[in-house]
Structures are given as structure tokens and as C-alpha cells.
Amino acid sequence: MTADRSSDQADEDFRKELLGTLPHLRAFARGLSGRPDYADDLAQEAAIKAWTARDRYTPGTNMRAWTFAILRNHYLSELRRNRRQTDLDDGAVERMLVMDADQEGGLHLSDMEAALLQLAPERREAVMLVGAGGFTYEEAAQIADCAVGTMKSRVARARAELNRILDTEPDAQALAQRKAVRERAAIARSVSSSAQRRRAG
Template sequence: MSVTDGSIAHDDEVFKRDLLAVLPHLRAFARGLCGRPDFADDLVQETAIKAWTARERFTPGTNMRAWTFAILRNHFLSELRRNRHQADYDPDSAERLLVMDADQEAPLHLSDMEVALMKLSPERREALLLVGAGGFTYEEAAKISDCAVGTMKSRVARARDQLARLLDPERDTIIVEPEKV
């Protein structure tokens, strides 16, 4: 093994360690983008494969999280474009629907926050997830989303406002006291 081979192996180990450390963050971001755990896991797996394959293009010392989030986002958008006209069909789910008892009181598996997040436009949801949940600066989030910093700030502000209204519908309601006669 030459010195060069040893440094490549060391670089691969460092890259692998850094990539493994960012996987939980990627999964949270993917889950927020698509709202489906199975699709989120597929996105993260593809992102990890793409990142590993392109590891020579990653500059050590730069932001691994931002780099991998951009890969995930681009892959997500590609999947949306590719599957735009396809409907999901799961034969197991379809069969369960046929034999399922009608239970109006069945608990929902999504929290109010998840439901509200999925009602945001994809751009606003992505912005809020990157800045609010991901901890990225507006500048980093704008770079990941390939938009201007001002656009990112606007998307985050509008997403926060819309989310607050979705979670508290009475927030914008004006209460008028009846006139005393």
C-alpha cells in the first residue's frame, strides 16, 4: 500500500463517518418534504449512494449537510417530475381496504403539525424545513434550494404565518362583541 492509497482510504473513512452522521438529518428533511416514511427512506438511500459515488467532488472542510441536502432535494424534484402522472397503487393496502371494518373513530397517525406541513406549498415547506428544522442559515438554505436569499426569507416568513393559521384557525378571526342595547 502506497502513501497515496493510505490517504485515499483515510479520506473515504472520514467521508463515510461524516455521511453517516448526516443521515438522520437527511431523513427528517426527506420526511418533511414528501410526508411518506417509505418514500423518505428511499430518498435518503439514493442520496447516500449519489453522495458516495460523487465523494471525489466533495471538498473536505466544506458543509457536508448542505451538500447532501442539495443532492436529496434535487433527487426529490426529479422523482416528482418523473412520477407526476403515476398513481400509487399498493395491492396490500387495497385488499386491506376491502376487508376493513368501518371505524369512524380510528386514530389518525399524522400529528396536526405533519398535516399542516403537508398543506404548505412544496417551496414553503422546503424553506421552513431547511431554516426552521434543519438549522441552515437563510444563505445556506437559498443555495440548497437554488433561489435568492430574499426569496428564501420570504418563503420562510410566509410558511410560518400559514402554518400558524393552519394550527390555530381562530388566529386571524376578529371577535366582535355584540352591541349592548
């Protein structure tokens, strides 16, 4: 009986700590994927995987680092699985992710978020972990499964590139492209709403 109570208490403690990481997981997932809807799915899946593997978590260690590593591994697995299904190479998948995120840029993302999505995926991940996530270089390197020096280099290059992107004024062509994207998105929303109303009716 005492062992059961102890196990229940451990599960409750784990649940509370896991719930506390969810906002950070969502932010990290959004930074990785650039898609708020997909980011919620990634964070939820990572939380489920963490709960399932709770016996492997050591209480008192860094829950946020542990769950970030789970989320990152799941995200990379999803990319690989999708790539196999569509027969696309790594470069094509990355270009599509950046392109999709860029098309949403004028609608949903702040200038910083839009700039982040222009970074190479490994640099974006690095600056999200160290900058937004607040991890040390050592912790971030462990999550990303790379050397500490590599992590420092990625963060430095990411910050330099972000400064360059944010200091650059958008040209007329870029502004026109954003306007066209907004118009297409508005049409798509309208069509989607009409279809939902027809299904509901």
C-alpha cells in the same frame, strides 16, 4: 502505498461524516414528501449519490448542505419523471401528494407534520431547511437554488400559515374524514396482512 492509505482514510472520514447526516436527511425527506416510507428511500438514494460523488466533495465544507441539495435534486427529478409517466401537470402532482399525505395524517403524523403538509411545497421546503434543518437563509437559498430574499419570504409566509393552521380547531367534518381514513387504513392493513400470511403459507 502511502497514497492508498491516504485515500482509504479520506473515504473513511467521508463515510463517517455522511453517516452523521442520515438522520437529518431522513427528516428533510419526510418533510418534503410527507411519506415516511418514501423518505427512507429518498435518504438512501441521496446517500448513495453522495458516496458515488465523494471525489467532488470538499472536506471541511458543509456536508449537510451538500447532501440536502443532492436529496432535493433527486426528489424533484423523481417528481418530474413520475409526472411524465402519468401525464399530470404540476398542480395535479402537488394535489395528489398533499392528498395522500393528508390521508395518512391521522395515522402517522403529529399536528405539526400534518400542518406542514398543507403548505405549498416551496414553503414547506423553506421552513424545513431554515427551521428544522438549522440552515442560514443564505445556505437554504443555495440548496433551493433561489435568491436569499425569496427564501426569507417563503419562510415568513410558511410560519404565518403554520400559525394559522395550528390555531384553527378541526371542524366536525374534518374529524369525520379522519375517522373514515383511519378505518380504511385499518381495513387495508388487515387485507395486506392476510395476503402476506397466504403467501408465506
